[in-house]
Amino acid sequence: MIPESLKNELKARVAAALTNREAAVDVMKELQSHCGWLSDEAVVAAAEILGLSTLQVEELATFYELIYRRPVGKRVIHVCDSISCWSCGCDAILAYLRQNLGVEPGGTSADGCFTLVPCACLGNCGEGPTMMIGDTLYGRLTEERVAEILEAERKALASSNSSN
Amino acid sequence: MPKLVIDTIELEVPAGTLILEAARSVGIMIPHFCYHPALGNAGACRVCAVKLIDGPVKGIQMSCMTPVQEGMVVSTTDADAVAMRRHVIEWLMINHPHDCPVCDEGGECLLQDYTIAAGHGTRRYQGKKRTHSNQYLGEHVQHEMNRCIQCYRCVRFYQDFAGGTDLGVMGRASTIYYGRFCEGSLESPFSGNLPDLCPTGVYTDKAARFRARYWDYDMAPSLCPHCSLGCATIPAARYRELLKIMARRNDAVNGWFLCDRGRFADHGVNSPERPRTPLLDGRETTWDEALAVLATRIGELFVSHGPGSLAVVGSPRLTLEGNYQAALLAEFLQAGALCYFVERDEAAAASAVVSLLTGDTAVSLAEVEQADCIALVECDLREQGPMLLLAVRQAWRKGAKIFLVGEGSPREQTDSVSLETLRVPTLADIPLADYSTPLVIATPSGSGTADIETAVTAGAKLVFPLSGPNTFAAALLTREHRATSLAEALASGTIKGLLAFEADLPEELLSGISLLAVADRFPSAAMIKSDVFLPTTAWVEMDGTFINHEGRAQRFRKVMNPGLPIKGLDPALHPPRVHRLDAPGGEPRPAWRIIADLAERLGAEQLVEPLSGRWEFLRDLDPEGEGERIL
Numbered sequence A: 001m002i003p004e005s006l007k008n009e010l011k012a013r014v015a016a017a018l019t020n021r022e023a024a025v026d027v028m029k030e031l032q033s034h035c036g037w038l039s040d041e042a043v044v045a046a047a048e049i050l051g052l053s054t055l056q057v058e059e060l061a062t063f064y065e066l067i068y069r070r071p072v073g074k075r076v077i078h079v080c081d082s083i084s085c086w087s088c089g090c091d092a093i094l095a096y097l098r099q100n101l102g103v104e105p106g107g108t109s110a111d112g113c114f115t116l117v118p119c120a121c122l123g124n125c126g127e128g129p130t131m132m133i134g135d136t137l138y139g140r141l142t143e144e145r146v147a148e149i150l151e152a153e154r155k156a157l158a159s160s161n162s163s164n
Numbered sequence B: 001m002p003k004l005v006i007d008t009i010e011l012e013v014p015a016g017t018l019i020l021e022a023a024r025s026v027g028i029m030i031p032h033f034c035y036h037p038a039l040g041n042a043g044a045c046r047v048c049a050v051k052l053i054d055g056p057v058k059g060i061q062m063s064c065m066t067p068v069q070e071g072m073v074v075s076t077t078d079a080d081a082v083a084m085r086r087h088v089i090e091w092l093m094i095n096h097p098h099d100c101p102v103c104d105e106g107g108e109c110l111l112q113d114y115t116i117a118a119g120h121g122t123r124r125y126q127g128k129k130r131t132h133s134n135q136y137l138g139e140h141v142q143h144e145m146n147r148c149i150q151c152y153r154c155v156r157f158y159q160d161f162a163g164g165t166d167l168g169v170m171g172r173a174s175t176i177y178y179g180r181f182c183e184g185s186l187e188s189p190f191s192g193n194l195p196d197l198c199p200t201g202v203y204t205d206k207a208a209r210f211r212a213r214y215w216d217y218d219m220a221p222s223l224c225p226h227c228s229l230g231c232a233t234i235p236a237a238r239y240r241e242l243l244k245i246m247a248r249r250n251d252a253v254n255g256w257f258l259c260d261r262g263r264f265a266d267h268g269v270n271s272p273e274r275p276r277t278p279l280l281d282g283r284e285t286t287w288d289e290a291l292a293v294l295a296t297r298i299g300e301l302f303v304s305h306g307p308g309s310l311a312v313v314g315s316p317r318l319t320l321e322g323n324y325q326a327a328l329l330a331e332f333l334q335a336g337a338l339c340y341f342v343e344r345d346e347a348a349a350a351s352a353v354v355s356l357l358t359g360d361t362a363v364s365l366a367e368v369e370q371a372d373c374i375a376l377v378e379c380d381l382r383e384q385g386p387m388l389l390l391a392v393r394q395a396w397r398k399g400a401k402i403f404l405v406g407e408g409s410p411r412e413q414t415d416s417v418s419l420e421t422l423r424v425p426t427l428a429d430i431p432l433a434d435y436s437t438p439l440v441i442a443t444p445s446g447s448g449t450a451d452i453e454t455a456v457t458a459g460a461k462l463v464f465p466l467s468g469p470n471t472f473a474a475a476l477l478t479r480e481h482r483a484t485s486l487a488e489a490l491a492s493g494t495i496k497g498l499l500a501f502e503a504d505l506p507e508e509l510l511s512g513i514s515l516l517a518v519a520d521r522f523p524s525a526a527m528i529k530s531d532v533f534l535p536t537t538a539w540v541e542m543d544g545t546f547i548n549h550e551g552r553a554q555r556f557r558k559v560m561n562p563g564l565p566i567k568g569l570d571p572a573l574h575p576p577r578v579h580r581l582d583a584p585g586g587e588p589r590p591a592w593r594i595i596a597d598l599a600e601r602l603g604a605e606q607l608v609e610p611l612s613g614r615w616e617f618l619r620d621l622d623p624e625g626e627g628e629r630i631l
Helices: A004-016 A021-035 A040-050 A054-063 A083-087 A090-101 A143-163 B019-025 B079-092 B110-118 B153-161 B193-197 B260-264 B287-305 B320-333 B344-356 B386-397 B411-415 B450-457 B471-480 B486-491 B525-529 B591-601 B613-618
Strands: A075-080 A114-119 A131-133 A136-138 B003-006 B009-012 B049-054 B059-062 B073-075 B141-143 B168-170 B177-179 B203-205 B232-238 B241-247 B310-313 B337-339 B373-377 B401-405 B422-424 B438-442 B461-463 B497-501 B515-520 B532-535 B544-547 B552-556
Touching: A004 A021, A004 A040, A021 A040, A021 A054, A040 A054, A054 B168, A075 A083, A075 A090, A083 A090, A090 A114, A090 A143, A131 A143, B003 B019, B049 B079, B059 B079, B079 B110, B153 B168, B153 B193, B153 B386, B193 B203, B193 B241, B241 B260, B260 B386, B287 B310, B287 B497, B287 B515, B287 B532, B287 B591, B310 B320, B310 B486, B320 B337, B320 B471, B320 B497, B320 B544, B320 B591, B320 B613, B337 B486, B344 B450, B344 B471, B344 B486, B373 B386, B386 B401, B386 B411, B386 B438, B401 B411, B438 B450, B450 B461, B471 B544, B497 B591, B515 B525, B515 B591
Parallel strands: A075 A114, B003 B073, B310 B337, B310 B497, B373 B401, B373 B438, B401 B422, B438 B461, B497 B515, B515 B532
Antiparallel strands: A075 A131, A131 A136, B003 B009, B049 B059, B049 B073, B141 B203, B168 B177, B232 B241, B544 B552
16 A cells, blocks of 8 residues: 555655656656555556556656566666677676576566566676666676675675564 | 759758658658658658768668758668668568468558568568567457557557557567557547558457458548548448448548547448338338339328428438438429428527638638637537547647637546646637637537627637538528428428438427328338338448538548348348349438439439539539538
8 A cells, every 4th residue: 555645745746846747757766665666556656646647657667677567576686788798798697696596587586585687788888797786886797796795785685674 | 942852853842841751742652650641750660761872961861850951862772771671671570470361451551561562571580579468459449469560650649649648658679568558448539540550450440350351342532421520531341341431631621530439430331220121101112112102192292281281301411412402302392391400409500600600710620720729619529529629639739728618618528638728617708819820619509609709800710510411511501492490390380291311300290290201221210100211322322422510512432332231141041042133232322312213203304413503513523632612
């Protein structure tokens, strides 16, 4: 359930924007951070908040890579497989992630911690191969470096769980 | 104006013209999918590539995205351009299924034509085709997403042009999907244009699915009979069955499009209930007997009550030919009444319209799009003329202000095309004189046209959506032949006989009638009560003329012969062991022909040409032209 307080707060943001479509990404991201992903219910809520049809919200939601229209793990790993990273060996990085997490691209690890999503370009071509977890961009990846990052992320997740 | 050369042809075209359009103006057809004259360009399909050999820009360019410039030298036949187009086709075919033999679009598919034109016949790409699930989009439009080539025509029409909000494009790159948020009927009243617009078979007409190939259709330029706007159509028929109706281009009227009512509404042409045989006192008979008996009974009526006891009735759905012949028949017989409208109010409203509309005040649908202020006065265009809503939306997109006047103008009509409107209590509350091209769209009314006359003084043009496809002609004939409404004629009590041609007769008006002859293509209570019933052809089964709401006379051509559709005939009775030259159920005749035949039996001269005298100038009207304004 999406609380009325959140809906009202987002409606105020939409009212302050020049056009309602301009606020659409903001609204979707807020609803996503509340639900973990942009559920069908969240799309319906976003449409109501934005004064758009559900289809028009869906058009935007499915265009943006960072809006998730399916349930995801606690962390989403975006691995670039576009041309620069490919020439720098992203295939090996992707293979390592698949093996380490035990998932296929698009899948979520059994412990529900990580979802693996290949993507086309993170704007970090000079530092390929590259990946992004949450808001953090990692470049010049090697298998060892990826192992360290995953370890750190797992620890961070565990501590945030125990602190809850 | 820039001068340029296309394939050695020198030409000069207005600045802003696209190379693709400039080429077409000199007869060079550059292949294209995403470009559409009504929707503009998108640069999405890449198949209109040409090579600029010399001038301000050089190299391969998309001709739909490149406005002409002075000194351009364009080649459509350059080897690089040809190779580019060939490769684009091969690339579009990577995911397109090879299902042409079972695809309903086969034979009328732009992608099929261009694939063959490009010479692509052997698949080189060995990967899998991307596939999609289809959606249920309602009773009328079939969805087959695998065929999509991502030209964006559907969504540009549906959302931008028609203001629909429930069909769009989702995803990106190879996951692009055109459809709805979830399955369900398309909500736009213009959804039926998707099959016309789609350059391949993503959207096809569901009712006509798997029924016939393009080259099998009986087709002819026709008109829509469902309201007074006179939109151009192409009905398609096969095996004596009207299969579907497509939009036909008329730049002065409907542009390229058609509303869903015009396309999908029940037209009754194939209906098993449709009367197809003349009836005499309720039993089937021949044309000869029916007309002979009718002539005799009219004579008997005249002997007992005099010719003043007969009323001849035409209607707003009867052709100009039929209505004019009805007037001539009434004159010839010195009938007591000639009627084109049943109710008094209806006749008064129609007569107000023909007096208010002049060459100066009447506007076409195309001109509606040019208005900068539109007042919708006591009207609901979803019912009265949906294509007007589409035209109003185009005006709104160009910046026009739209006003809803009166409680009879529901907001839902403008919501259906996503228009912003202002509501005002009366027409006088709109500062019409402040606008350069103000327009009033109003339901015709026989009383209180003062506010509309004031609006005309302030410079407003007028549109009156009327009840039927030929209401305007019926109103003109009412004025010219001093016709009255049927209700008024019957009120006098002297009318004892009715000859009604495609008129909707209310049962309660028929009580004092001793001779009732009805000619129609629909079954009705009046048909059951009639002494003589004569089946008429539908508009697709005859040539004819309608005069639309703005006084534009338009000709429509016969599409098909009347007859019982082969689909639905009882196979046990096949082949029919009846020796005949005409098709079973092929008896219906055009109403004007019935009137003329009856007149001949009553002593009039034989009729060859139904439009004469005042209307002779319309004989050679071009059915594929824009029609002729008679105001």
